[in-house]
Amino acid sequence: MSNKSEQPQWDSSLAFLMAMIGAAVGLGNIWRFSYVLYSNGGGAFFIPYFTAIIIMGVPFLILEYGIGFSFRKSFARILEHIKPKLEIVGWVLALLVFVVCCYYLVIVAWDLIYLVGSPFQVWGNNPGLFFSQSVGGGAELGGLERVILPSVAGVAVMWFIIWFISHRSVESGIGKASKMLIPLLFIIMAIIVAFSFTLPGHEIGLDVLLRPDWSSLTRVDIWISAFAQIIFSLSMGQAIAMTYASYLDKNARLNDYVLLVVASNSGFEIFTSFGVFSILGFMAMNAGVPIEKLITEGTSLIFIVFPTIFDAMGGIGRVLGPLFFLAILFAGITSAVGYFEPLASSLADKFRISRKKATTILCIVGFCISLCFTSGIGSYLVSIVDGFVNEFGILLIIAIQCIIFGWIYGIDHLVDILNKNSMFKVGKAWIADIKYLLPIALIIIWVWGISSLLMKMEPLEAIVGVILVVGILAGGIFLTKYNKNIPMED
Template identity: 40%
Template sequence: MEKREQWGSRAGFILAAAGSAIGLGNIWRFPYIVYDNGGGAFLIPYFFALLTAGIPILLLEFGIGRLGNGSAPLSLSRLSRKFEWLGWWQVMICFVITTYYVAVVAWAVSYFFYSFNLSWGEDTGSFLFGTYLGVPGDVVTASGWNLGGIKLQVLLPLIAVWAGVYFILYRGVRKGIEKISKLFMPVLFVLMILFVIRAITLPGAAVGLNHLLTPNFGEILPAFLGGTNPEWFSVWMAAYGQIFFSLSVAFAIMITYSSYMDKKQDVNNSGFIMAFSNSGFEFLAAIGVFAAIGFMAVTTGSDVKDVAKAGVGLAFVVFPQIINTFPMLNGFFGALFFLSLVIAGFTSLISIIEVLIAAVMDKFRLSRKGAVNAVVGVCAVVSILYTTGAGVVLLDIVDHFINNFGIVISGLLELVLVGWFFKVSRIREENNLVSDFRVGAWWNVMIMGVTPLMLLIMTYQNFALELTTAYEDYPFHALLTFGWIMVALTLVIAVTLAYVFKWRTDINQEVSRT
């Protein structure tokens, strides 16, 4: 097996980790979460969650990767042979995410080119779901699926994205991932700054920003403290959910990336820099998005709440509408926005696939070339499913279940297994030895108590909601097949990889627990 690569510099690692964390959700999810959960007041639970969950888990995974010096399955195996299956489950979660995330990046590539002549027209919703994605009217019925065939306009950019991914990953960690991160991340920040500057100078921008930032403390406080929201606790859980999903924790990315660190590289400082860079980008994106939404609301005579959306609807329906109404340079600023989506999505996609490549290289002693060929080949074939007319519906279901019942539960199990059944202070001390500042015992409390409790509550809420309400009113067979069974299969395959297939790599460097 090839000698394990390392990052060329500390900056390269931080930028690569930030590239993983800063993804599509930072642009199309975070602004709406803030708006819908108390506006400026949401920053209180957000930063509380960042300090009590986000950064502690980030430092934990940095430590696991450094100590284990391998992919997630290998690193966790070196902590304890009983932990290997969890590493493979996180790898399988990355496999599922890869196959649909690449499709969304392909949509952004298409819309980047559509921006120049506003090809989406006036009815942007019909263009997305009809002309571009070709979603059949009866895509999923009580009796089955109508896939609607492969859409060439989606398949071609998908192939282009896979070609770019293959080229970067084939070149390796230092010459591929690190180099592209050093180029793309500064470009992404510049693009977003340019977009924000344009957005806040639009007429009506202040209306959107007022809706976003005006604090409503009644939303986040219990009644005995003057709160007005009977479901105030859900706002705090939303903050934990946002931090959890936006930092790329609990699905093996940060374990994998940190395994390429120089053993003398600062850990704690790097973790804080990366976490706050991610949050800074989220706030920057939120300002730009809601300034543009305010402009849209004023221009069309609508209310902000009627324009504000999250997810695919914001990026590919609402924003094209906003771009249509720009007073000048519509195509240019549309291209800026969608190029930002492409870069954010592409750097995140690379990090997700690297988890798979590292695991396959370690387990089966494959060269990087062999692992890249195998992983990219399999993922690319499966991803074609999302280029069909039913792709966006399949994506919606799979994404919902893999996030709520894959990532959240794997994160909970990671904290319980490593926090309770391994001397977690060992990880903290190892991190402190090479860091500019030390992390105290509060970190142990977060890892062993506070954060697992929050994830346990999130898991309970997710199950309670799922078992009482059909997600988006999809038929039971669709939720069963591409939801529950899909998640269960990832776990079954993970256990099989852990206990049936033997390591071809030396894993006898098991980390001491004392």
């Protein structure tokens, strides 16, 4: 896009759908959902899970699609249009999501290291030691002085990939990449899951995963976990959906697109969880240990438990391992592009510069921030920032968005726009959900998350939290107050 006055646009609904599915389907679908399902009542968890989709996931995404489609502006500009004093909320959210992009790409860089080394099983007989020494580091503060060079190289490669995809026009960059990577991701994961069903002991894992604990449905924390999973899994309220929807043509079937994206995301994470636990069941039987001792989430599952399992598989592990890490790479790239887009779009809009210049500057800044997570305590810092940004920042901003769009802007007139080309219609129930039910539910989840965060907070976590709050607020204030009378760049 050579001129900022040109409105970016998808060339087809397929490009938009693949980009939105790519933004939703990420690392959390692979390493988080299976653990959440297992630890929150097994098969019984599907009841609060689908309830959360109906009450929160679908309605809020419809709101995001409708707002982005109607305004066709960056998120910060949308809030400025509604009420100038609200512009800072847009910048704070865009900066928060950009921080997510910065540490998210570090995790994807770790995966790249494992992908390259998986045919040779470079982690040896001790994947935990390999990860702490050569990839993500540990929790010892003394490691802060040590730079892990493979991670630095991986981060550089990942930021180049994000720049290569994002500096182009929306369709030739994000659109083409999504249309290629998402089908490949689904094919690779289908191969992995299908193979996992042939492993001896896979039924042990599936039984442990799906065995319902109906009594868990009476616990409030199970329901909160379901709602939290939907928020994180669908990347709700992070301005990604609004930004992507602003590139749609006038004939878009907004409500129908939401249903397709939500169904694809949920189907992927449920299907993937079957494969994860089938492989864990194989390892449990092969090693003669209870499967409960293998079950974990996050980086430990991906970079320690699974390499151990691939070792136990012998030659088959040298084939399945690369496929597994390739799937994670594709999922990570498409999600990272989504995290990158809101701030890139907002900066280009604010400073009236070309998309290429905005993405280039932002990628350089992002690379420098990501380097902070490549020290000997990189994985520890990632966990700190991830918990703080998601449980404190983004959840609160999502609740604020419900109030802004539901009460200050007023969403009644969006109904006709949303229903115009859609088979699935919304009405008074949707409006009531956005204005009343969602703000209450989100604030409850936020208070629950903050309480958990504060109870386990260490001194370093408090310091990092203060730095993030001050830095993001300062950046939001600066971007809000910066002079807007800038000549448009050709």
